[in-house]
Amino acid sequence: MIEQFKNIEKNRHDYAKNWKKKNKGKVLGYFCTYVPEEILYAAGVLPVRVLGSHEPQDVTEPHIFGMFCPFCRDCLAQGLKNRYKYLDGLMIAQSCLHIRQAYTSWIKHRPVEFEKFLCMPHKVQSPHAYEYLTEEYKVFKKEVEKWTSKKITDKDLDRSIKTYNENRRLMRKLYDLRKRDKPPLTGEEVMEIIMAMQMSDKAEHNKMLKELLPKLEKYTPDRETGRRLMILGSEDDDTVFMNMVENCGATFVIDDHCTGSRYFWNEVENNGKDKLASIASRYVDRIPCPSKDWEERKRIPHILKLCKDWKVDGVIIMQQKFCDPHELDFVAIKKALEDADIPTLFLEFDVTVPIGQFKIRVEAFLEMIGEEDLF
Amino acid sequence: MTTEDKYPTEKLKCWNEAKEIRLKFYQDYAEAHDKGGLRWAGGAWTFDAIPAGLGDDVYPITSEPYSATIAFDKELSLECMEATEVKGYPRDLCAYMRNYWGSIITDKFAFGYKDGKFAPRFTGAKPIGFPKPDFIWQDHICCSHAKWYQVVSDLEGGIPMYSVDNSVGPSNELTDSKIKYVVEQLKDGIKFLEKTTGRDYDDELMYKAIRNHFVSTSKWAEICELNKAIPAPLDEKSIYSLYVLGTLQKAGKQVADYYEKVLLPEVKDRVKRGIAAVPNERVRVMSDTQPPWSFLSIFRYLEKFGCISIGSLYTFGLIGQWEVKKDGTWGAKTIPDVEFSSRDQALYEYVKYELHKPEWQHFYSCHLKSDMMIRIAKEWKLDGVMLHYNRGCEGLSVGIAENRLALLDAGFPVMAFEGNNADEREFDEARTKAKINAFMETLGVK
Numbered sequence: 147m148i149e150q151f152k153n154i155e156k157n158r159h160d161y162a163k164n165w166k167k168k169n170k171g172k173v174l175g176y177f178c179t180y181v182p183e184e185i186l187y188a189a190g191v192l193p194v195r196v197l198g199s200h201e202p203q204d205v206t207e208p209h210i211f212g213m214f215c216p217f218c219r220d221c222l223a224q225g226l227k228n229r230y231k232y233l234d235g236l237m238i239a240q241s242c243l244h245i246r247q248a249y250t251s252w253i254k255h256r257p258v259e260f261e262k263f264l265c266m267p268h269k270v271q272s273p274h275a276y277e278y279l280t281e282e283y284k285v286f287k288k289e290v291e292k293w294t295s296k297k298i299t300d301k302d303l304d305r306s307i308k309t310y311n312e313n314r315r316l317m318r319k320l321y322d323l324r325k326r327d328k329p330p331l332t333g334e335e336v337m338e339i340i341m342a343m344q345m346s347d348k349a350e351h352n353k354m355l356k357e358l359l360p361k362l363e364k365y366t367p368d369r370e371t372g373r374r375l376m377i378l379g380s381e382d383d384d385t386v387f388m389n390m391v392e393n394c395g396a397t398f399v400i401d402d403h404c405t406g407s408r409y410f411w412n413e414v415e416n417n418g419k420d421k422l423a424s425i426a427s428r429y430v431d432r433i434p435c436p437s438k439d440w441e442e443r444k445r446i447p448h449i450l451k452l453c454k455d456w457k458v459d460g461v462i463i464m465q466q467k468f469c470d471p472h473e474l475d476f477v478a479i480k481k482a483l484e485d486a487d488i489p490t491l492f493l494e495f496d497v498t499v500p501i502g503q504f505k506i507r508v509e510a511f512l513e514m515i516g517e518e519d520l521f
Numbered sequence: 522m523t524t525e526d527k528y529p530t531e532k533l534k535c536w537n538e539a540k541e542i543r544l545k546f547y548q549d550y551a552e553a554h555d556k557g558g559l560r561w562a563g564g565a566w567t568f569d570a571i572p573a574g575l576g577d578d579v580y581p582i583t584s585e586p587y588s589a590t591i592a593f594d595k596e597l598s599l600e601c602m603e604a605t606e607v608k609g610y611p612r613d614l615c616a617y618m619r620n621y622w623g624s625i626i627t628d629k630f631a632f633g634y635k636d637g638k639f640a641p642r643f644t645g646a647k648p649i650g651f652p653k654p655d656f657i658w659q660d661h662i663c664c665s666h667a668k669w670y671q672v673v674s675d676l677e678g679g680i681p682m683y684s685v686d687n688s689v690g691p692s693n694e695l696t697d698s699k700i701k702y703v704v705e706q707l708k709d710g711i712k713f714l715e716k717t718t719g720r721d722y723d724d725e726l727m728y729k730a731i732r733n734h735f736v737s738t739s740k741w742a743e744i745c746e747l748n749k750a751i752p753a754p755l756d757e758k759s760i761y762s763l764y765v766l767g768t769l770q771k772a773g774k775q776v777a778d779y780y781e782k783v784l785l786p787e788v789k790d791r792v793k794r795g796i797a798a799v800p801n802e803r804v805r806v807m808s809d810t811q812p813p814w815s816f817l818s819i820f821r822y823l824e825k826f827g828c829i830s831i832g833s834l835y836t837f838g839l840i841g842q843w844e845v846k847k848d849g850t851w852g853a854k855t856i857p858d859v860e861f862s863s864r865d866q867a868l869y870e871y872v873k874y875e876l877h878k879p880e881w882q883h884f885y886s887c888h889l890k891s892d893m894m895i896r897i898a899k900e901w902k903l904d905g906v907m908l909h910y911n912r913g914c915e916g917l918s919v920g921i922a923e924n925r926l927a928l929l930d931a932g933f934p935v936m937a938f939e940g941n942n943a944d945e946r947e948f949d950e951a952r953t954k955a956k957i958n959a960f961m962e963t964l965g966v967k
Contacts, residue, residue, distance in 0.1 A: 211922050213613065213912045240688060242664050243884070243919045250887050251923055263885055265699070268661050269686030269706065278689075278702035285696075440667040441682045468613050470915055474668035477609045478675060 147361060148335050150354055154342040158194070163232050165192050165347060172234035172260075172294060177221065177249050179344075179404045180239035180266040180435070184414065184425050185287055187348065188306035189294045193237075195344035196221050196230065196248075197383050197405075200497055203227070209251040215244040215466040216497045217381050222248040225256045235260035235293065239429075240268065242437045242471050260293040262286065270430045270438045279426040280419075287422065303421040307414045313348045314410040316355040321407065323362050324399045325456055328371055330362040333398020334388035340406055341383055371397045373515050374457055378402035378449060378479070379464040380472045380495070387499050391462070391508050400456040402449055408433045437471040445475070446482045453488055460489045460515045462508075467494050489515055524827040524966070528752040528797035535783045539763055542779055546769045547587075547632050548639040549580040551652050559718060562654035562673065564666055565768035565839070566878070568685060570871060571707055572658050573730035573772055574722045575714055582654065584669065586768045588617035590631045591624060592814040592943035594643040600627055602944060610672075615665045616913030616943035618672075625651045625676045656717045657682035658710070662884050663916030681717040683710050691885045692877040703872045704865070711864075728861040729774070731871045735856045736777035738878075740785050741767050742841035742853035747788045748831045749901050752797030754788050757808060757830035758820040759798060767840030803827030804904040804964045807897060809924065810835055810917040811942035812909060816950050819957065826961040831901050834894050835917065838879025850900055880917070887920020891927030898933050904964050905934040907957075913941035936960035 154161050162173050174186055175196045183193040198220025205226045206219040224230055225248070236258045238249040246263075253261045265282050267275040291298055320339070323330050331339075339358075343351050372395035377388075382403045392398065401407055414428040439445050453461065461483055465472040480490050491511040493504060553560045558578030563569065565585045572579055591598050601623020606612055608626060610619065624630065632639060633646035640646040657680050661667040667684040674680045685706045689699035715722050741764065748755050755763070763784060766776045790796075801824070808830050812820070820830055837843070842854035857874060861867040883890030898906060906928050911918045928935050938956050941947035961967050 207922075208926060209922050211910050211918055213910075213915070213918065243915055246884075247887070247920055247923075250920060254888060254923070263690075265688070265690040265885075267686055267702065268667070268688050269684070272686065272706055272709070274702055274705040274709075275686075278698060281696070281698035436668070437664050440661070440671050441684055443671065470614060470664050471668065473611045473614055474665065474672065477672075480609070 151339045151342040158345045174235035175233045177238040178241040179409045184306045188298045188302035189290045210247045215468045217466045218244040218248040225252040237262040239264040239266040275430045280423045283422040309348045311413045317410045330365045332392050373459045374399045376400045376458045376461045380466040380469040436475040463492045524801040526800035528800050530800040550582045553580040560654045563658040567660045570730035570772035574727035588620040589814050591620040618669045659684040662688045683713045704868045730772040733777040734772040737771040738842040739853045740780040745837040750792045752802045753831045754791035756798035760836045764836045799829040801827040802829045806905045808833045808907045810909045810911040813940040813948040815945040826966045887923040891924050895931045908937045910939040
């Protein structure tokens with residue numbers, strides 16, 4: 147049912163090149179989901195998220211010190227290996243230090259036509275973040291207009307916001323279906339859909355979702371759901387891991403990842419202000435990345451609510467090795483989950499994961515969750 | 522291996538005064554409550570002129586230098602690291618942070634009393650418990666900064682916390698909106714301080730503290746600038762003990778006075794009289810990021826080859842403020858010639874000045890840091906660079922590999938050595954010395 151999404155994900159470069167040819171537009175690669183795609187899309191630019199390839203590589207050692215996360219090195223490797231040669235622009239919104247290095251090295255060694263480091267505020271809990279980010283967007287909008295030689299009108303922004311919001315709404319619908327006792331999709335399949343979402347034209351993704359959702363509504367899978375799991379943590383597009391876990395008698399029914407629900411959970415709401423201010427509010431108010439989740443830890447109540455609403459039996463907390471922002475949160479998250487009687491398993495990911503070892507740990511975890519059924 | 526002396530040398534006369542200021546800083550913090558005062562905790566980069574407006578009896582402890590103090594006390598540091606790991610925190614996190622948390626978890630302060638006198642634990646003093654701060658006043662530019670204190674607050678059972686987001690982009694792209702974003706946060710912060718402490722805020726005290734800040738940061742840069750001289754009047758191992766005052770309390774009068782009225786005149790005099798820090802100076806290098814604090818002896822090892830480390834962007838620009846002078850060279854930032862007439866205006870000047878901090882620029886682009894490093898290498902007449910690939914600090918190691926490439930491209934030999942500023946388990950002294958041997962040979966001074 148999800149082949150078309152998988153095709154985009156697996157052939158992401160061909161997709162972008164074809165889009166470019168067909169639409170005579172520009173393609174911009176971005177590194178972090180705090181990039182306001184709506185502004186780019188309004189200018190007729192296709193934003194595509196740069197992800198790694200999960201292949202061991204040896205090209206980034208001279209560029210990024212080995213104590214930084216494997217994901218940022220995997221992303222940079224894609225650039226250095228010229229797999230994204232078709233990109234016209236490259237951009238990052240301020241988030242963690244790790245991924246920033248992929249951006250700064252890339253623009254130096256593989257220059258692009260348009261580059262942008264957007265100063266997304268860290269203190270999203272400050273009331274002043276809205277106005278500040280709106281001002282940053284005004285500058286960014288002008289830069290994009292100059293780059294594309296196209297004036298971005300309010301109408302363009304409206305159209306873009308509408309398309310992006312529709313995409314988010316459809317994804318929320320899809321996620322709601324996972325609340326069922328027998329979720330119609332596995333976590334691995336949902337991961338494919340979200341990856342495709344980050345690499346494709348949202349209008350096209352909407353069309354595909356609109357075709358998929360009615361089918362899913364009527365669909366009851368043959369497979370046993372098993373234990374209902376949540377996965378949360380750093381960037382995660384490791385479908386091999388998801389597949390392994392879901393073949394051990396479990397289904398991922400919900401996640402808290404920037405490559406998952408955090409990417410689309412919140413919509414741009416028309417707050418009566420101008421369009422850019424509305425977009426800024428969306429990015430300030432969205433479910434935060436841990437690097438921005440302070441002074442209060444707002445992610446914790448959100449995670450607990452997801453666990454409750456999706457009837458989660460256990461949580462796998464994963465993180466990219468050396469991912470400081472998540473390392474600074476997971477102790478508190480683990481405690482909150484355990485205080486709520488939700489068992490957790492912590493796993494550290496690299497570009498490739500030791501699937502055999504992880505399988506043993508996952509099986510033990512699932513057995514532990516199922517203890518009460520045994521006795 | 523030891524080479525012949527070429528220059529006269531002598532000890533710094535003001536050395537002990539620096540040590541006294543440092544010890545008094547920790548004593549004031551520890552004993553603040555005994556005198557009815559307040560204690561607060563925050564990072565070395567925090568806007569410390571703001572809590573100064575609460576009164577003259579409000580004493581800070583800054584996290585990084587305190588954690589470096591623990592690192593120097595190897596036994597205590599190991600205890601702290603292990604206590605932090607037992608609580609579940611990964612050992613690849615910021616090593617300063619782990620020392621600091623460990624000091625709270627074990628309830629052991631790095632200072633105590635020996636024969637009734639306040640003294641560091643490693644001198645044999647009986648340590649006191651970690652003095653809990655009354656509030657947290659932090660800033661955030663590195664991923665770990667505000668998060669550091671989130672955990673401190675967790676560990677202490679909740680401490681009122683305020684953190685300012687100062688990550689608004691490089692100084693060459695500053696706008697009114699960026700400055701105002703930080704200013705507005707500081708204004709909210711003042712309200713937080715009043716509410717938390719129940720004290721009225723005194724703008725005049727804040728104005729004085731901002732002035733001190735201007736003096737400390739500008740005069741420190743002026744002192745470092747003097748190290749362009751051959752022979753260099755200061756070596757980096759000594760610089761570590763001097764720059765630290767700025768990391769303790771850059772808005773403090775004692776620090777501003779020491780830099781302006783004590784240290785600067787003495788270093789000027791050394792230059793005038795040709796007094797060398799390293800009498801056999803033959804080659805000049807700089808380092809980068811924090812050193813491995815337990816192994817500062819590597820800097821003395823360099824001297825055996827007649828090699829002096831004249832400082833680094835880290836020691837120059839962590840606290841020091843710089844600007845490009847008319848002749849195109851780097852010099853101390855001019856102290857703003859403004860009278861403070863209102864809270865808003867004073868905060869605006871303070872923020873506008875502080876956002877130029879050299880050590881904040883690489884958070885946006887490692888290439889900005891490379892440019893500054895190449896500038897130092899040229900203007901301070903260096904023969905090579907030693908880069909500490911520091912596993913203990915992601916904030917200052919970010920982009921370091923690109924810095925290495927840029928320095929090499931600019932024609933400067935680079936030696937990279939891996940280590941950890943505050944976790945001695947991750948530093949291999951013998952291997953580093955072997956690397957130094959090879960590097961010295963490259964520089965022609967074996």
